[in-house]
Each structure stands twice: as C-alpha cells, then as structure tokens.
Amino acid sequence: MIALQLLNFLIIFTAFVVMREGEGYSPSEIEDKQQSEQTFVTDGMPYNVAVLSFYLFGPFWILYFVIGGVLAFLYDAFK
Numbered sequence: 001m002i003a004l005q006l007l008n009f010l011i012i013f014t015a016f017v018v019m020r021e022g023e024g025y026s027p028s029e030i031e032d033k034q035q036s037e038q039t040f041v042t043d044g045m046p047y048n049v050a051v052l053s054f055y056l057f058g059p060f061w062i063l064y065f066v067i068g069g070v071l072a073f074l075y076d077a078f079k
Helices: 002-019 027-031 037-043 045-056 058-078
Strands: none
Touching: 002 045, 002 058, 045 058
C-alpha cells in the first residue's frame, strides 16, 4: 500500500511539475465578448487536453482502482 501511495505521489507530482505553467481559461476571457471565438478555443487547449488526458488515461485511473481494492482488502483482513 505504501508503494502504491508513493507511486501515486510520484505521478501527481510529475504532472504538477509538467503542467504548472499551463494556462487555462480565466473568468475574464470567458466574459470578454470582444475576443474572437477561434482565439478563445485555442488559448487553453493544450492545458485542458493534458489535464483531461491525465484523468481519462487508463494507467492513471486504474492506479486509483487498485489502491481502493488494496485498501478494501487490508481493511477486511485487519478488521
């Protein structure tokens, strides 16, 4: 369980370091009606694709599933 938690921390920390400079959509960009539609769509695209890929890509969510399974087993075994 400790190894799984360390792997989880490593993955999240790596994703944070890689994506910390990313620019998403700010509230002022959403409210700004003078900005062209094409610029608005493409400004935050790389950051949004990276974040969604992180959550939807199988190896990342499977890790959380395995952690939950291991915790359930440990809880039942030590109960």
